[in-house]
Amino acid sequence: MTVESGYAEFFGPQVPRAGDEGQTATFALASAAYRDGPVEEILKANNEWHQSTVKPGRKWATIFRPNLGEAFSRAVVDRMLGSGRKPLIQSFGVEPQVVVEHCLAANRIRKERDNHLSAVMAVCGLLFLPGLLVWLLVFQIRTTVSKSENKQAGALGTALLVAVGALALLFLLRMPFTGFWGWYARAAVVMPVAGWFWAKWICERTAQDLRQRWDGLLSGSSIGAKVPEAVPSSPGETAAEQLRQSLARLGAEQQSNSVFYAGPKGILGMGTRWGSWQLAEELVPADPNREIHPFRSWDVIRSIHDQLRMLERGPLNTGGFPAPSIRHWIVTPVGENAGAVSRPEGTDVEAYQVKPHAVQEICNKQQFGAGDRHYLGVQWTLWDGQLVITMMITVTVLHATLRIEVTGHALGPVNSLFTAKPEAPTKEVTKSFKPWETRTVKLPLMTPNEVVRLAVRAPLTWYPPLLNWLGGTIALPEPFGLRHAWADQPWRHRFMADDALRAAAPVLRVVHAAAIKVLRENGVETEKFGARSATLSTAVQDLAPRKADVYDA
Template sequence: MGAAVANNFDSAFDFRPGAQVPLSGAAGETAATHALASAAYRDTDVDELLKANSEWHKSEIKKGKLSLFKPDLGEAFSRAVQVRTLGGGRKPLIQSFGTEPQAVVEHCLAATGIRKQRDSQLTVVMGVFGVLFLPGLLIWLLIFQARKWISDQKDKRAQALSTALLVGAGGLLLLFLIRLPFTGLAGLYLRAMIVAPVIGWLLAKQICERTAKDMRLRWESLLAGGGIGAKIPEAVPTNPNETAAERLRQGLAHLTAEQQSNSVFYAGPKGILGMGTRWGSWQLAEELTPREPGAEIHPFRSWDVIRAIHDQLRLLERGPLHTGGFPTPSIRHWIVTPVGENAKEVARPKGTDVEAYQIKGHEIQRICNEQQFGSGDRHYLGVQFRLWDGQLVITMLITVTVLHHTLRIEVTGHALGPVHALFTTKPKAKVKEVAKTVRFWETKEVKQPLVGTTDVVRLAARAPFTWYPPLLDFLGGKLILPEPFGLRHAWADKPWRHRFMADDALRTATPVLRVVHASALKVLQENGVDTERWDNRSLILSGLVQDPTPRKADVYDA
């Protein structure tokens, strides 16, 4: 699936030789991508994800009807991301700068596929050892539901009570087996009704443990560098009748194309969605006066200044000394659409001036020259550095406006920090500290199963309902993603607590500002503008940017 797929969503099936199963272990993936993708394989409590909420973007956990059906973090994350990015009639997505969103979604699909294989086996176990002995199964499920409800009270006495409940219930059932008043076939069935779910639980435990080891291996592999790719054979249609596979393939193509869009959204104090908040702003505004008295300025447009700045920004990685310096930045023209601070969705531009989510060049020029005041979209030239393997995204935006006789050049800095530390934690073995047999005053750690008793029951109870995920959402609850949703900014931390990341963001401002000013002044000189006052203003700004201080530049105290 190449670039043609992304640009032609309605193309016919492609059955040419060499079709590949999508893999996410390809070159170009970053630490941020792997960290987010690892969430699909995690088996921790889903409530842990709430710790990654930020000031502006907050996830929610919608509770279900029965806590026994509650999903874990990986199940909830995979389900929510798949529905949000590939669901029919989905809302537009925000670009995930510094990551590959398709790779994250592919890992969610791969994790879901592994769980479906496990659930198919668990469903068979539930059918043989549960449904055939339904009364006994319901008794055990009620006991575990009560135990889970009590243990969720977060009280030591309640947790002790939950353990006592399980032991007491087991004792009563054992007594029931021994002193059962029925004989014959009815007696055998009643005894089997109590024992069969326990045998089923033992088999289910082996299935769950085996799958948990596989999932944790993938989780750890991603954080270690991404050794195991996400294989999604269901995304490759093998015949024209596989419409589901074709829809999935096109959904992934849409996702990739939208990631390349040059349309972004400004959400007030939240900054430009996907690029982070605005931390600094420097403006150079001065009157346009002719250099020669009585002469006229040669007519030029904002686009002429922007184009000159663009050409010089492409040389940022070059310097007079061999000291490393800047990596090659991404330089693009952006069309920025304003949205409300609390907007829950965005609408991407449509029409003849848009193709495959890309606003065409002639429309970009028109917006740059004509839409500088009043309603409508605005044009910004952006230079973006994706550093620290995608964990830091620095974007400097430049806009040029002309109102009456005043030309204004504005440079703003945006920074998107690393993904929350929750996503970079590696799996830990489950251990229990116990006293040694001889030296009882010393303790040792004993390895515990990856899947606990209650978790086995939970997974076995959920398994038969995986054929209809909305029912599982109703019974167990689901993850509500922050809107407008983008994989990268939804769980981004601030970069200012990281010494070197903060330094990188602050050090970017000065050279970019000077290149912008030098390029703009050259255009003014070529068109007969008196640049003496411009030079003075530029020198003042150059001094102010020597020690830039990050602040919430979009939060006005007015």
């Protein structure tokens, strides 16, 4: 098995080491797999362009509703590893394989809990089904009533549970049956209650484990996601081999050099285009008596590529740019509201990568009309993956006009929902002898309704489609990518905005200098190009972010 740079291999899963780019954003998204809040909280993370939704289940089966962690981990695993899945959008600034492995680990922890709860349900519930159904009916009525905003209704639900308990006690003392059925009726009343206490202990133990992992990821302790089911121990383990191949395919797609432009949504995965600068001048021979030496767009791009490698160097020792990622991208246009994308296929594509000769051909020939386009991208992943800055450069030659376009894309931090640490449930109560003062009381992690919900769901977890139909699930935004689906704009963060704006001027100047050098070497008059470059160099110093892809025509 190949181990990617910056990762440690242990029994298959990979864990970012301290200092890796994207660690904070990766762990923030991974922590959602361990959360225990309401599933509707995912709606708070929606942004302007990509919105998750909650698919409701059956109205009469609210007891089967999942919480946020259960729904998130299941939806992400199904979408990113499911058979016959649609293509994914790259998650720049995040390691999606790590997030998926944490979702698999969370599912495994919950599966072990559900196996124990299923045994409890079989011993204390299925064998005493009449009593179980009565108690479930009471809890369902109490849950429905307690959801009312009316405080009296909530008190009524608690009173209902107390009243049923009193009736159950009276039923035990004055049993109308004798013999075997009398003892069975008594057991049908008592055993579901005993099973509830047993289930509560199991649920509390698992909830503490999940919360420790949630807190550990956000505290930077680099908790590993152990997924032993992804490591085949023998040639006959087809399920483990398929899971291993799915994870490998996910990693390969993450490294693809094919991206998609979705109109006002910008390049999917890189964010919206906030700035654009064009240099377009006529190609005129420097010597009127000699023709221009023939060259191609690729020659200009190659020179720009070489000069961009020098961005991290400067005349002063001031820190400056970190080493950027410089790649050639093939950009495919898709509709603004496209529900899916289709990656390039054929002999020119291998392992989701468009081959170098095809990239060069697209750069030189596909500059007008239908088809994919070539861009050279320089990208920085900053703030531990919370900010992704991408500058895209394209060169076109139409008739005698050379055009160099530089565009800026920025992807902001993941939504604050994913960076919130777990808080112990508490409530404010009035002091007994000082009613004008209050004190904070810690509450148990597992409420009575939550224990019942988990215990009832447990036997159905062996068939997730039925559970999703009953309780509902999360519908992920399409085309789906982990990073851009829940990213905020960087412009509300002063330093992130400064970093994005400051990157434009140096990149623009390097691009223009490299292009003018190629023109001069090939006998092109560069005076007009130099004058235009100086004008853009002045304008870029007073730039401000805007929605460059929203044309006001």
